[in-house]
Amino acid sequence: MVWAAGASAQQPDANINERYKVESVELTGIDHAKLSRGLRNEINGLIGEQFSQQKLDRLISRLAADFPDYSVSRRISRGDKPNFIRIVLELQRSAQTDHFGLSLPLGVYNSKLGWSGEVDGTVRFSHSSFTAGVLSDNETLADRFAGVRAVYANSRLGTRLASFAFELDSFHDIWSPASLAAAETPLPSGEPGINQIYRWHRNIQPALTLAAAGPLKFSFGASFQPFQLQYPAARTEAANAVITSLRYDRQLETSGSSKQRLEAGYRLRAATKVLGSDFVYARHAWDFRYVYASGRQGFSERFGAGAIAGQAPIFERFVLGTAETLRGWTKYDLAPLGASRAFYNSVEYKYRDLVAFYDMGAAWSRGQDVSPKHSAGVGVRAGDFALLVAFPFRAGHFEPMFIMGLNI
Amino acid sequence: MTRRYLLCRLLPASGMCLSTPLFADEELDVYLRGDRIRISAPRLRFVAGPPLERLQNGAPVPFAIQLSISTDRWRTTLARDIERFVLSYDLWEEKFSVTRLGNPRRAVSNLSARAAEAWCVDEMSLAAAGLGDQRFWVRLEVRNEDRDQSAGDAEGPTLAHLIELFSRRARADQQSRWQFDAGPLRLSDLRKMAAR
Numbered sequence: 001m002v003w004a005a006g007a008s009a010q011q012p013d014a015n016i017n018e019r020y021k022v023e024s025v026e027l028t029g030i031d032h033a034k035l036s037r038g039l040r041n042e043i044n045g046l047i048g049e050q051f052s053q054q055k056l057d058r059l060i061s062r063l064a065a066d067f068p069d070y071s072v073s074r075r076i077s078r079g080d081k082p083n084f085i086r087i088v089l090e091l092q093r094s095a096q097t098d099h100f101g102l103s104l105p106l107g108v109y110n111s112k113l114g115w116s117g118e119v120d121g122t123v124r125f126s127h128s129s130f131t132a133g134v135l136s137d138n139e140t141l142a143d144r145f146a147g148v149r150a151v152y153a154n155s156r157l158g159t160r161l162a163s164f165a166f167e168l169d170s171f172h173d174i175w176s177p178a179s180l181a182a183a184e185t186p187l188p189s190g191e192p193g194i195n196q197i198y199r200w201h202r203n204i205q206p207a208l209t210l211a212a213a214g215p216l217k218f219s220f221g222a223s224f225q226p227f228q229l230q231y232p233a234a235r236t237e238a239a240n241a242v243i244t245s246l247r248y249d250r251q252l253e254t255s256g257s258s259k260q261r262l263e264a265g266y267r268l269r270a271a272t273k274v275l276g277s278d279f280v281y282a283r284h285a286w287d288f289r290y291v292y293a294s295g296r297q298g299f300s301e302r303f304g305a306g307a308i309a310g311q312a313p314i315f316e317r318f319v320l321g322t323a324e325t326l327r328g329w330t331k332y333d334l335a336p337l338g339a340s341r342a343f344y345n346s347v348e349y350k351y352r353d354l355v356a357f358y359d360m361g362a363a364w365s366r367g368q369d370v371s372p373k374h375s376a377g378v379g380v381r382a383g384d385f386a387l388l389v390a391f392p393f394r395a396g397h398f399e400p401m402f403i404m405g406l407n408i
Numbered sequence: 409m410t411r412r413y414l415l416c417r418l419l420p421a422s423g424m425c426l427s428t429p430l431f432a433d434e435e436l437d438v439y440l441r442g443d444r445i446r447i448s449a450p451r452l453r454f455v456a457g458p459p460l461e462r463l464q465n466g467a468p469v470p471f472a473i474q475l476s477i478s479t480d481r482w483r484t485t486l487a488r489d490i491e492r493f494v495l496s497y498d499l500w501e502e503k504f505s506v507t508r509l510g511n512p513r514r515a516v517s518n519l520s521a522r523a524a525e526a527w528c529v530d531e532m533s534l535a536a537a538g539l540g541d542q543r544f545w546v547r548l549e550v551r552n553e554d555r556d557q558s559a560g561d562a563e564g565p566t567l568a569h570l571i572e573l574f575s576r577r578a579r580a581d582q583q584s585r586w587q588f589d590a591g592p593l594r595l596s597d598l599r600k601m602a603a604r
Contacts, residue, residue, distance in 0.1 A: 014494040015468040016505035016517055053468060076466025078499050085466065085499055 015053040022046045022087060023079030029091035030067060033214035036251050036259075039066065051076075051085055060089065069093055099124060106137060108323045108405030112330045113138045116323075116405075120149070127156035139322040141315050142179055142331060142338040145201070147171035161211040169203040182336035191365050192314050192337050194231050201227035201315055207243065215250035219243075223269060227313060239313050240275035241283075244268050263289040269316065281310030285318075298350035305343040318342035318363055320373075323408045326361040328375030328390035328401045339363035341370075353382045359390075379403075436590040438546050439599040444533040446601075447475065447548055447590075452529065454550045454586050455495065455504065455521040463497040463504070470494045474549045475532040478591075479542055486544070487535065493528045536595055545591030552584040 025043050027035075035043075042059050046052075056074065063072050070091040079086045106118040120133035131153070136146035153165040175183075175197060183194040207221030226238045245267040252260035269283040285306040292299045304325070306318045317338025321329040325344045335342075344361030355378065362372040377400075379388030388403040435451040459469045476488040492509040498517065504524040505517035508531055516527055529548070 014507045014509075015466075015496040016498045017466055017496060020500065074465065074467060076499065083500060087466075 015051075017076060017085055018051050018053060020051050020079075020083050020085045022049055022051050023081060023084035025087045025089065027089050027091070030070065031211060031215075033250060034067075036066065039063065046087065051087075056087065063089065063091065067091060093124075104406055105133075106135065106139070106405075106407065108139060108403065108408055110139070110323050110330075110405075111400075111402040113322070114144075116144075118149075128152070128154045139324070140319065142317060142319055142336065143176070143314070144174040145171040145315075146174070147200075157208070163209045165205075165207050165209070167203065167205040167207075169205075170200070171202070172200050173198055176332060176336070178332040179336045191340075191367075192317075195229065196314055196337075197230050198227040198313070198315075199230050199234065201225060201313075205243070212246075215248055217247045217249075219245045219247070222275065224275070225313075225315070227315070237278040237313075238276060239271050239279045239281075239316065240277040241269040241271035242275070243270075259291075259293045261289075261291045263287075271310075271312070279311055279313055281308055281312040281316070283308045283312060283316050293350075296352050300346075300348045300350075302346040302348075303344070306341070308340040312340070314338055320344055320361050320363045323403045323405060326359045326373055326375060327357070327377055327388065327403060328359070328392035329373055330401070333392075334373065335363040335365070340365045350381060353380050355379050355381050355386075355388070357388075357390075377401075436546060436548055436588040437599075438590050438593055439601055440536060440595065441533070441601045443536050445477065445536050445546065445598070446533045447529060447546065448526070449529050449548055449588050452525055452548070452550065452586060452588065454552065455525055459495075459552050459584075460521070463495060466497070466499055468494045468496040469552065471528065472551045473528055473532055474547075474551075475534055476547050476549075477534050477539075478545045478547070479539070481545060482547070489532050489534050491528075491531055493531075495524055539595050541594055541596060543592040543594055545589065546593065547590075548588045550586040 025046050027043065032040075039059075039062060042062065046055060046059070060072050060074065064070070070093055073090045073092070075088040075090065077086050077088070078084075101122050101124070103120045103122065104118065105120060106116055108116045110116070116135075116137045116139045118133050118135035118137065120131050122129050122131040129152070131149075131151045133149045134147070135149060136144065138144040147170045149167070149169045151165055151167045153163065155163045157164045180194070180197065183192065183197055202225065204224040205221060207219050209217055209219040212218045221243050222241065223243050224238065224240045226236055228234055228236050245265060247263075247265040249263045250261070252262055265285075265287050267283075267285045269281075271277040271279050271281050271283075273280060283306070286304065288301075288303040290301045308316065308318075314337055317335075317340060319331045319335070319338050320326045320342055321331040321334045325346070326334070327346075331338075342361065342363040344359065346357060346359045348355055348357040356376070357378075358374070358376045360372055360374045362370050364370050374393040375390050376393070377388050377390035379386060384406045386403070386405060386408050388408075390401045390403060392399065392401070435449060437448045437450070439446055439448075454471060455463070459471075462469050471493050472490060473493065474488055474490045477486045478484060479486050494507045494509060496505050496507075497503075498505060501518065503518045504521055505515065506519065506524050506527055507513065507515040508528075514531075516524075519527060528550075532548070
């Protein structure tokens with residue numbers, strides 16, 4: 001039924017307050033940096049003008065579209081000056097997401113690595129949430145790991161600029177024959193051997209995040225990662241690190257049907273004896289992503305790089321050749337035990353639901369030559385779902401990889 | 409001696425009688441003006457609760473009002489009049505404004521909440537022709553529709569929409585739906601007022 005929205009939209013003077021001018025528009029409950037320039041212009045365009053219910057409804061519809069997890073409520077009150085009104089728009093996480101939700105943050109089939117998936121259940125109450133999930137992942141690390149993950153998060157720690165998360169993970173590790181064979185091969189000093197193969201690993205990670213300035217977020221915390229080594233005899237060691245990250249995420253502009261989004265991040269994990277770590281290392285990782293969409297066409301650019309100084313356990317090492325990086329190659333082709341140095345780049349063009357991409361990257365360790373690899377592919381993306389076929393550029397044989405999944 | 413009179417005499421607390429739904433039918437005053445059946449509902453308060461809160465927050469609030477008539481105790485509806493109104497609250501004057509949508513479109517402003525309600529009800533009428541001297545029942549229904557339910561229909565209301573609206577079962581939230589009944593009545597029993 002059309003009532004409020006339809007009625008007010010079709011009857012421009014059905015709100016008696018259209019006789020007044022707008023003194024100010026205040027937006028609460030959302031980081032203003034997340035607003036596109038178009039939205040900001042639309043908000044600013046209301047100020048000083050005759051109040052229009054139709055324009056306000058349009059603005060609210062646009063806010064609702066840009067922030068689908070939020071509900072938008074309005075409050076209009078007298079302004080400070082006679083015959084002026086003040087508009088307050090409040091965005092709140094919608095009731096639907098305030099209780100319980102199931103999500104599938106990872107759901108991928110890779111014709112060479114098999115299935116990887118994670119199912120999470122989240123309970124939300126006020127600004128707190130508790131997530132528990134089960135997963136089996138052959139994409140992220142050198143080995144397949146399976147187990148449970150639990151995260152408590154508070155999105156408003158006293159102030160909306162601060163949030164806190166506490167994560168507990170417990171995983172059992174399964175090694176492929178290719179990784180085990182690589183571990184038994186003599187490697188340059190400092191590189192992992194068979195004595196670094198672990199049976200399980202855990203992670204206990206408290207972290208605080210601060211919205212530093214606009215779209216910039218700064219996190220710091222600690223990560224305590226005990227793990228059980230298998231060879232020559234079972235024993236437990238730990239990689240305990242100070243963690244910190246800096247993240248920038250901004251939708252640059254929305255004008256008409258075009259959208260641009262820029263994300264960039266830096267993460268550091270510094271393991272130190274001070275925290276009782278058996279390993280001392282610094283793991284640096286950078287990532288960058290730019291997405292442009294206009295009408296039926298879109299373009300994206302992703303870049304990532306990482307370097308480890310010191311000796312880190314295998315689960316800290318960089319992996320390429322997955323459903324998201326250097327598609328077409330597998331991690332076993334490139335670095336079966338991960339690498340201490342890596343970079344990758346991916347460009348993707350999209351027309352309607354069809355995509356074409358070109359990936360390149362390299363993973364290597366100290367003392368090894370850098371040997372960049374290339375691949376290309378095509379596929380279909382519809383919403384969060386993707387079905388891709390990727391071809392590694394290698395001499396001698398032609399071996400496509402099929403990738404299907406969500407959020408890849 | 410009316411049923412209301414008897415029950416109020418029999419029940420110890422007559423004040424309670426007036427507030428119980430048992431007497432809702434007596435809260436609708438049905439009269440004739442010219443050849444049309446009209447009503448007044450002095451106890452109807454729909455500018456209250458959440459709709460009033462939204463109005464005072466500067467939002468226009470739409471209401472649909474249906475006046476219907478039955479000659480067989482609501483097994484069937486003989487005739488109905490459905491009108492849509494949008495109320496808004498003047499933040500500086502602290503008065504209400506009402507716009508009756510449809511054709512002809514009419515609007516009044518500078519009203520109190522009670523006057524705004526009365527104006528809406530006064531816009532409702534049904535033709536008396538064809539009723540003869542048979543018994544009939546009159547029902548007044550008011551519905552407030554919130555914004556969430558409105559989404560997705562940009563074409564505007566149709567008569568089918570409005571009939572569907574009034575055919576829905578009452579929601580748990582009684583602050584969005586009001587209903588008053590009167591009857592059985594006969595045209596010859598109705599108070600007659602001069603046509604305007």
